[in-house]
Structures are given as C-alpha cells and as structure tokens.
Amino acid sequence: MTQTDILSSEQEDLRLLRESARTLFERAGGSERARKLRDAGGGFDAELVRELAEAGVFGVAVPEDQGGLGMGLAAGGVIAEEVGRVIAPEPVVLTIGLSLGLLRRLCPDHPKMAQLIGGEISLAVAWQERVPGGAPADVTCRYAEGRLTGSKAWVVGVTGSQGFLVVAEQDDGPVLVLAEADADGLVIDKRTQADGSSLGELSFSGTPAAELASGGAVSAALAEAVADATALAAAELVGLSERAFEITLNYIKTREQFDKPIGSFQVIQHRAVDLNVMCEVAQAGVREVLAHMDSETDPKVRNPIASRAKARAVTAAKKITRDAIQLHGAVGYADEFDIGLYLNRALVLSAWLGDDAYHRRIWFDAREAEGAAQ
Amino acid sequence: MTDWNAMSDADFRKEVRQFFEAEYPEELRHLPHRPKFAEIEHWHRKLHAKGWVAPAWPAEFGGMGLNAAKLLIFYEEQQRWGVNRGRDMGVQMVGPLIIKFGTQEQKDYWLPRILSCEDIWCQGYSEPGAGSDLANLRTRAEIDGVDFVINGQKIWTTMAHDATHIFMLVRTDPDAPKKQQGISFLLAPMDQPGVDVRTITTLSGDTEFCEVFFDDARTPRENLVGELNKGWTMAKALLSFERIFIGSPSLAQNALGQLESFARGRGAFDDPVFRDHFAQAALDVEDHAALYARFADQLKRGETLGADVSMLKIWVTECFQRITELMIEAAGPDGGAIGPLQVGNVSVDVLASFYKARPTTIYGGSNEIQRNILSKAVLGLPG
Numbered sequence: 135m136t137q138t139d140i141l142s143s144e145q146e147d148l149r150l151l152r153e154s155a156r157t158l159f160e161r162a163g164g165s166e167r168a169r170k171l172r173d174a175g176g177g178f179d180a181e182l183v184r185e186l187a188e189a190g191v192f193g194v195a196v197p198e199d200q201g202g203l204g205m206g207l208a209a210g211g212v213i214a215e216e217v218g219r220v221i222a223p224e225p226v227v228l229t230i231g232l233s234l235g236l237l238r239r240l241c242p243d244h245p246k247m248a249q250l251i252g253g254e255i256s257l258a259v260a261w262q263e264r265v266p267g268g269a270p271a272d273v274t275c276r277y278a279e280g281r282l283t284g285s286k287a288w289v290v291g292v293t294g295s296q297g298f299l300v301v302a303e304q305d306d307g308p309v310l311v312l313a314e315a316d317a318d319g320l321v322i323d324k325r326t327q328a329d330g331s332s333l334g335e336l337s338f339s340g341t342p343a344a345e346l347a348s349g350g351a352v353s354a355a356l357a358e359a360v361a362d363a364t365a366l367a368a369a370e371l372v373g374l375s376e377r378a379f380e381i382t383l384n385y386i387k388t389r390e391q392f393d394k395p396i397g398s399f400q401v402i403q404h405r406a407v408d409l410n411v412m413c414e415v416a417q418a419g420v421r422e423v424l425a426h427m428d429s430e431t432d433p434k435v436r437n438p439i440a441s442r443a444k445a446r447a448v449t450a451a452k453k454i455t456r457d458a459i460q461l462h463g464a465v466g467y468a469d470e471f472d473i474g475l476y477l478n479r480a481l482v483l484s485a486w487l488g489d490d491a492y493h494r495r496i497w498f499d500a501r502e503a504e505g506a507a508q
Numbered sequence: 509m510t511d512w513n514a515m516s517d518a519d520f521r522k523e524v525r526q527f528f529e530a531e532y533p534e535e536l537r538h539l540p541h542r543p544k545f546a547e548i549e550h551w552h553r554k555l556h557a558k559g560w561v562a563p564a565w566p567a568e569f570g571g572m573g574l575n576a577a578k579l580l581i582f583y584e585e586q587q588r589w590g591v592n593r594g595r596d597m598g599v600q601m602v603g604p605l606i607i608k609f610g611t612q613e614q615k616d617y618w619l620p621r622i623l624s625c626e627d628i629w630c631q632g633y634s635e636p637g638a639g640s641d642l643a644n645l646r647t648r649a650e651i652d653g654v655d656f657v658i659n660g661q662k663i664w665t666t667m668a669h670d671a672t673h674i675f676m677l678v679r680t681d682p683d684a685p686k687k688q689q690g691i692s693f694l695l696a697p698m699d700q701p702g703v704d705v706r707t708i709t710t711l712s713g714d715t716e717f718c719e720v721f722f723d724d725a726r727t728p729r730e731n732l733v734g735e736l737n738k739g740w741t742m743a744k745a746l747l748s749f750e751r752i753f754i755g756s757p758s759l760a761q762n763a764l765g766q767l768e769s770f771a772r773g774r775g776a777f778d779d780p781v782f783r784d785h786f787a788q789a790a791l792d793v794e795d796h797a798a799l800y801a802r803f804a805d806q807l808k809r810g811e812t813l814g815a816d817v818s819m820l821k822i823w824v825t826e827c828f829q830r831i832t833e834l835m836i837e838a839a840g841p842d843g844g845a846i847g848p849l850q851v852g853n854v855s856v857d858v859l860a861s862f863y864k865a866r867p868t869t870i871y872g873g874s875n876e877i878q879r880n881i882l883s884k885a886v887l888g889l890p891g
Contacts (some may be wrong), residue, residue: 383887398891403883404876410887411819419795419804445787446795494787501778501790 147205148212151194152292155216158189165472168221168479169487172330178224179217183452187253192229195362200242201251202234207362210367211424215417218373223331225256225291227370231363232259233299239355240310242345257312258295260286260336277302277309277345281319281337290486292324292334299358300336300343311343318342328478357433361440365427366486368420368440368447371483375413375447375454378476382406382458385473389463402461409454411435416450419443438500441493447481448490455480513575514738521581527558528589538590540860542593542716544670545628552625555594562599569607569615570623576807578753584593587758591789595667598622598629605693608744610735610762611625612665616708618695630698632662632676633743637869639664640877642677643688643740647722649678654729656680656694658702658722663772664871668705668718673697681737693739694728713846752804753811754872755820757797760828763865764793765857771850785834791826796820807876813883818878825868825875 162182164462171178186192195210196202203209210230229250236259237247249255264287265272275284282302289298297314313320319341323489324332347355384407386397396402423443427436455477459466488496512520515801530702531554536543545552554761555561563582565571574582603622606614621627638644645662668674675695684690699704702725707715709760734742767786776782804815835858848855869875883889 358547382890386810387889395890397889400880403887403889404879406887406889407819407822407879410882411823414791414816414819415795415799417824418799419791424799426632442791442794447793457630494784494791497791498787504835 137258146184148209151205151209152212152216154189155191155213156182156219158185159216159220159222162220162222163473168329170474171223172475176223176295176326176330176332182222183224183253183256185253186224186226187251188250191226191236192253193251195230196234196238196247196251200238201248202238206428207365208365208424208428210362213248214366214369215373215376218370218483219377221329221374221377221475223329227259227363227366228291229256231366233257234360235362236299236310236355237346239358240351244346245300246312253498255296255298256291256294257299258289258291258303258334259299259301259359260289261301261360262288262332264335265494266357270433273301273303273308275300275302276288276342277304277311280342280344281312282311282341282343284335285335287335288486289334289336290331291321292332298336299346300338301352304348307349310345310346310352310355313338313341313343328481329475330418330478331482335505354433357437360487361433361437362427364493365420365424365440365443366444367483367487369424371444371451372413372417372420372482372485373445374476374480374483375416378451378455378458378473378480379409379413381473381476382409396461405457405461409457412453413443414451416446419446433498434504438497441488441496441500444488445490445493445497448493451480452484452490458500512572512578515578517577517581520578524582524585525589527560528585528591531588532591539554539592540857541714542667543594544591545625546665548592548716550648551592552594556624561735562603565599565603565607565619569603569619576810577793577804580804580807581655583753583756584758587756587762590762593623593671595628597631597666597671597675598625598627600696600750601631602629604746605675605733605742608745609693611730613730616732628671628716630668630674630720632663632665632674634664635661636663640874643691645677645679646690647676647678648682649680649692649694649727651729652726656696656726656729656732658696658725660696660722662720662722663708665716665718665720666716668698668720669707669715671698674703675733677743678741680739684737688740688880690737691739692700692736693715693742694727694731695731695733696725702726704710708869710863711866712860714863750798750872751817752807752820754823755800755803755817756795757800757824759865759868760793760796760831761825763828763831763835763861764790766861767838769854770835770849770851770856770858771838771844773854774838774840782834782837789827789834791833792823792830796823796827799823815881816871818881821872822875822878822882825865827829828868829865832858832865835861 142397159320170188174310191202191213193202194205194213195207198204236251237244263274275286282300285298295315297312300311300313302309302311321337323335327333386402387395389396420443423439458473459477462471462473465471509806536551560572562571563574564579567573573805589608598749599622603619606618633642635645638647647662649656649658677691677692677720681690702723704721706719708719709715712719726888771777800820803813803820806813839858841847842849846859848857
C-alpha cells in the first residue's frame, strides 16, 4: 500500500492534520536536528514548541470549550506518529497525554492550561515512585500545609520544563499539586537516557507547591491520562518504526556487496518484508485503539486497549530498529549514521510507561478480570 | 429478485446470520475435515433452493450478485457460524472463469449443473514439478480430431476422489517461448478410462488430497474455456478476491477460542510463561483483524486491492500455526496423543489443529512466494 492509499483511508480531517504536521516537522528538520539537540545536552527547541502550539498541536485532544481543537486522541495519534518519524525530542506526547490530560480532567479553568496549549511552558509529570513492586498506586510522597516531602521517580521532560505536576498523598487521600522547577527544597537528580533526554529523580524536603485538585478524582484522572499517554507513545513508536524501516529499505536498495545491491538477496528481502508487515500490523492496531478510545469512556475498556497498543508498538519498534542495525551492517553501529538515533529513541520510548511484556500482562489481567465479572 | 446490495450492511448481515443459524445443521458446524458431497448434500439442497449457492456470481447466472463488501459479510457470517463451504470448487473457481471467458453454450450447459452440484468439481493446477512455480506444469493436452488427449499427472488435488469433473491448466504448446505461454484452461470428466485417482495420506492420517493420473484421457474440444494457450492469464485474473479471503482472521480466531477453553481446563493459565505466550498470540490476532479491516474497507470503497494484501496471509497463517503450537504446549505430556482430549466439558483435538495449520503457509502460493511478491511489488527491491 502506498502512502497515498493509507492517507486516503483516513478521515479527511485527520488526513489534513497529518499533512500539516508532517510539513511542520519536516521543515524543522529530521534526525539531524534530533542529533544536534542530543549533542547540546538533551533539551528541546523552544521555538518549535511555539510553532507547534500555533498549529494547535498541544490542544488537539482538549475540548473546544477548554481552548483546544477538540479532535480527540486519534488526532493526537496522528501528531505522535509524525513526531516519531523525525524523532523530535519536544514534549508532545507528554503534554497532550499527561500534563494536559491531567489538567483538562481536573482543573480545566487553571491558567496553566492556556499556557500549555499556547506552548509558553511545559510541565513534567511526577507520578511514579521507586517503591517495592513499582506499583503506580503506592504513593508515599506527602503533601501537607502547602509543602511536599518525599520523592518521585522516572520523571521525563525534566530538562526545559518550568514546573512539575506532582501526584502526592495528603491526610484525606490523593492530591495533585504544582511545584515550580526552581522551588526551595527541590533536588533534581538527572540520569541521561540513550536518546540524550533525561530521566529525573525528584526529592522534596518541605518544597512549596500549589494544590490543583484532590480526592478520588485525582486517581481516576491519573489513570485516564496515563492510558492516553500510553496509547500516544505507541503511536509515536509506530511513526518511528515506519521511518526507521524506510531508511533501512533505502539503504539496502543502494548498498552494494558482491557487485549487487544487498536488497537483491532473497534473505534480505524476506527480512525486509517481515519488518514491513510488522510495521503495518502495528499501525493498523494502534490507530484502531486510538479511535476506539475516543468513542469509549469506560476505563475498564480504555486502559487495557491502551496496553494492547503499547505492547504491539514496542514489540514492533524493538524488532524493526534492531534489525535495521543488522541490515545496515557495520555502519549501523557507527553513531554518525542516523539509524542508531532511531534505535536509541525506541529504547527510551519502549521503557517509558511500560514495555511490551508489562503491557501484555496488564492487558491479559484485565481480560481475565472482565471474564470473571461476567 | 432481491437486490442484496441495496440493503444496509447491518440488515444484510442480520438476514444471512438468521438463515445460517436457523437452517444450518448443528452436527455440521465447524467440521474438522472437508466433507464428501453425500455428507453435506442435504444442506446444499437448502442453499440451492434459497438461491444462495453462488454469492459472488451475477444474478443472471443464478448467483446472488453480491458486491465485494456484501460478499465479505457473507463469508464472515459463514465462518462465524462454522458453515462448511462444502464442495465449492465449482462455484469458487470454475464458474467465475466460465462466466468471464466461456462461450454461451458453456454457460448454458455448465453453470446450472455447478449450482445444483450435479457436477462436482476438483481443481487440477498443482503438479509434482509445479507447486508454487505453477507455470512449470507439464501435463499435456493434444488435439486429436474432436477431442483433446490428456497425458500427465496432477497432485494435491483436493477431494478428487469425490469429484465428477476436473478443471485444469494443461500445456497445449510445449514450444512457446515463455513457460507462462502455451498453457490452456480445460474441463474434463473424471469418469473415464485413462483417469486414475489415488488418495494421498497426509501427516494427520487424512485423505483429502489426491494424485490424478492422465493416460490418454479424452475431453471434447468444446471443453476448452477461453482461447487456446491463454489459460495462464485467465487463471490469474480471478485470484484478486481469493487473496483477501485467504488472509481473513477466522481460522486464527477460531483456533484461539479453542486454545483458550482447552488451556483453561488444563490449568495452563496458572503458568505466567504460558499467560504471556497466550497474550502475545491473542494480540497478534486482534491486531491482524485491525489490518484486515483496513483492506476490507478498501474493497467496501470499491477500490481494487494491491499486492500488499499478501501480508495478511503471511501474518495470519503464521499466527494460526503459533496458536496450534500453544495447544500442544498446554497439552503437556498429552501433546503427542492422537484424537480428542476431553477437558471438562470441552473436547479438543490438539494434533488435528496443529496439522490443519501446517499447509496454510504452503497453499495459495507459499509464504516465501508471498514474501517475494511483497519485496518486489510493494517494497520495490531489485532482482
């Protein structure tokens, strides 16, 4: 199927969105731009963030009456796929899925909403902790009298964000608070990831923070936002896989060994076909999930299908980017070739929000629970 | 006459579903083998009376005249209810060729006999030297007065021992410059001296496949369909719809359902490794269905399918095989036992499923051939 055919099977509004997102990202620069940002310390391009905001990217899934485009997650997925193709480090899925995903559900009138949609700021979300079992539900980070104590782990988008949305516990249950990046008593420990981005460990000692929402609504909104971000990350991996495959396909068509392009050897051809099929299955599965999530409100359905999407996308991206290195031969191992950037980005996106084995377990357990309920 | 295509998809699906559910005999649902005609004759009569034997044929020839979208629904419902396709080689393969390329006399004579199953057809394409490389066939037909005289051998002929006629590709010009040229499409009666049918016992102990030997067998010259030496292009012209059908999710979906009840009864889900394997297989089927829907939508929009439809067959057949391998895994020490295994109130023939999955990656053009097609026609790889 040609690219045009794929586009023609999409709804017209999504097709237009894809075209404009692709133009925007391609103009900003592809893997070379990602390499420069990585080498410069792993931040992102604030100017591009503003351009993306002008195009409505961040507010794409925010309802119109809350200042967004109201196009839903399927549209978010279109943008995420395009982000994946150029391995852009800008916090697109983080913002659409997690930070705006939380705020639009919990405090849609908060001024930070407009700032996030407008690309003026970005906010990282601190919701996980290094607790035994790593269960997201175990929250020990405390919030009392306007101050935070404790620690948070695996916070992405630390470099370049102006503040943190922190999920903490207070006396009467969960609470979502906002801590500024330069707040007193906040220590940020950064670990560099394979793509140059940072993974932050935050520790709070009496750090001032403003309450945004509290109670059971916080846990519910967090679960929904995490599901959104999980499915959108899957879409980003699909775009990444597609582009990594295209780069590899072009390479095997031109690289000659034994006086022939290596792509004329049947064993190479069959491996290429398998990667292509894997890519198409992932694209179809993930797009189906995103469309389904838009028409479904029950978390018992939405959460496991988000897991289905991530499991599929991670399985495909891992295989495709790793085989891409093999098909490039020795040069694939050299940093100066772009394909390695895709491998490294896939490693980071695969680990973020759970890998394929994790999500298969989540999906299967939900299926079992559903079966037991019937 | 009903114009099925004018109905909404939902109404049409409902109508088809109701008919199958009400009329199809319970004991013939999800048959594990291909039935002989006698076994399924009663159902065939019902279908014939309803006018539903040939869903894809134009109404003027006694078919339902369904468009691609409705046809897909018809087959989906057929598979969902486990309705056996019966002896449908005539309807699926030879009928459409006669409709498209046959003379008026051929249409008038053969088509009603196909619908009524007065003639039961088998397909003579494969030969010992010509499987996936079909154009390599050697069976010859030479004109001798008013007849063709046929000599050679066909193989993997499904249910030839229960057929009255064979349609076949034969070499009519051995000197043609390319092997695809010089092939003709011929109809021949089986009931004559010089036609010898031998069944082939398969790995599973079944005898659905046959070898057919021709030793100066004869068929009248008017049994040539289309032009002499143009059989290859004709046979290829009809493969398009077959290619999405062969990649439909149903075989794998049914096997997955069987795997689940069997594994549950066996307590296999207590094992976290098995749970992960099962989840992988189940997700492989779900995501295949999403890809299948994309191609089906293309058909529903009235577009023709490209060569990329081959990816459905590769994915689903290999997935089907993995599922049946998981049944063996779940069976543990019983994994080599022939016949049904009773678990609770379900009975599953683990090995029958496994064997049934083997040829799916071989027939219809082996998956290696499908990969060759995709690499050239879709990925544009050289050589």
